Amino acid sequence: xxxxxxxxxxxxxxxxxxxxxxFWDGVDVSDCLEYSPERCTVVATYGHLVVGAAFLSSPQETxxxxxxxxxxxxxxQIATTMLYHLITLNPNKDITLHVSANNPAMLLYNRFGFKAxxxxxxxxxxxxxxxxRASKNAFRLRLRR
Numbered sequence: 001x002x003x004x005x006x007x008x009x010x011x012x013x014x015x016x017x018x019x020x021x022x023f024w025d026g027v028d029v030s031d032c033l034e035y036s037p038e039r040c041t042v043v044a045t046y047g048h049l050v051v052g053a054a055f056l057s058s059p060q061e062t063x064x065x066x067x068x069x070x071x072x073x074x075x076x077q078i079a080t081t082m083l084y085h086l087i088t089l090n091p092n093k094d095i096t097l098h099v100s101a102n103n104p105a106m107l108l109y110n111r112f113g114f115k116a117x118x119x120x121x122x123x124x125x126x127x128x129x130x131x132x133r134a135s136k137n138a139f140r141l142r143l144r145r
Contacts, residue, residue, distance in 0.1 A: 002051065002078065004085055007032050007041035014050035015043065022068035024127050029055055029066070039089045042082040044069075054082035062090050064097035067105070079108055087112065087143065095143045098123055101135040114141040 007015070012030060019027040032041050036059045044052035051070045057063040064086065069078045087095060098120065099105055116139045123138035 001046075002076065002081075003045050004042055004081060005045065006037040007043050007053075007055075008037075009033060011043050011045075011050055011053075015053045018050060018053055018068050018070055019066055021071070023066065024129070027066065029053075035059070040086075042085045042089075044078045044082060051076070052078040052082055054079075054086055056086055056090065056095070059090065059093075062093045062095045064095060067097075079105070080111075083108065083112060092145050094145055096140060098138040098140050100124060101137040101139060103134065106139070109141050109143075112143060114143045116140070117142050 007029070015029060016027060019029065029041075032055055039059045040056040042052075042054045043050055049070075051073045052068065054067040055065045057065050067079060067082060069076075095114075097109070097114070099109065101119070118140040120138045120140060122136055124134070124136045128134060128136055
C-alpha cells in the first residue's frame with residue numbers, strides 16, 4: 001500500500017531526484033523540514049520508494065510550490081490524495097498555485113474547486129528548458145476557503 005507522510009530527512013534524496021525530473025534540476029526542498037512539515041508537506045511512499053511529493057510554501061502563505069508523481073505511477077490517484085491532504089491539513093485557508101497553461105493537472109485542480117484568477121505570460125521562462133513542450137505561460141489558481 002502507498003503511505004502518505006510528512007517529509008523526513010530520509011526522503012530528501014529521492015524527493016530532489018523526483019522534482020528534478022518533473023520540474024527542473026536544482027530544486028531543493030530541504031528547508032521544508034524547518035517549518036511545519038506536518039502541515040506543509042506530503043510524501044507518498046511505496047515501501048522505501050518515494051512515488052510522489054507535494055509542498056506548500058508555508059502554513060501562512062499556503063502556496064503549492066511543487067506537486068509531483070513518479071513516472072509510471074500516474075494513474076494511482078497519488079496526486080489527488082496528496083492534494084486532498086494538503087487542503088485538509090490547512091483548513092479555512094485559501095490555497096494558491098501556478099500551473100503551466102497546457103498541464104493536464106489543470107483538470108485535477110478544477111475538480112477540487114480551484115479557479116483561474118490570472119494568466120501569467122512567460123511565468124516559467126527562466127526555469128524550463130528551451131526544448132520543453134510545456135507552456136512557459138501559467139495560470140494562477142486559487143481555492144477559496
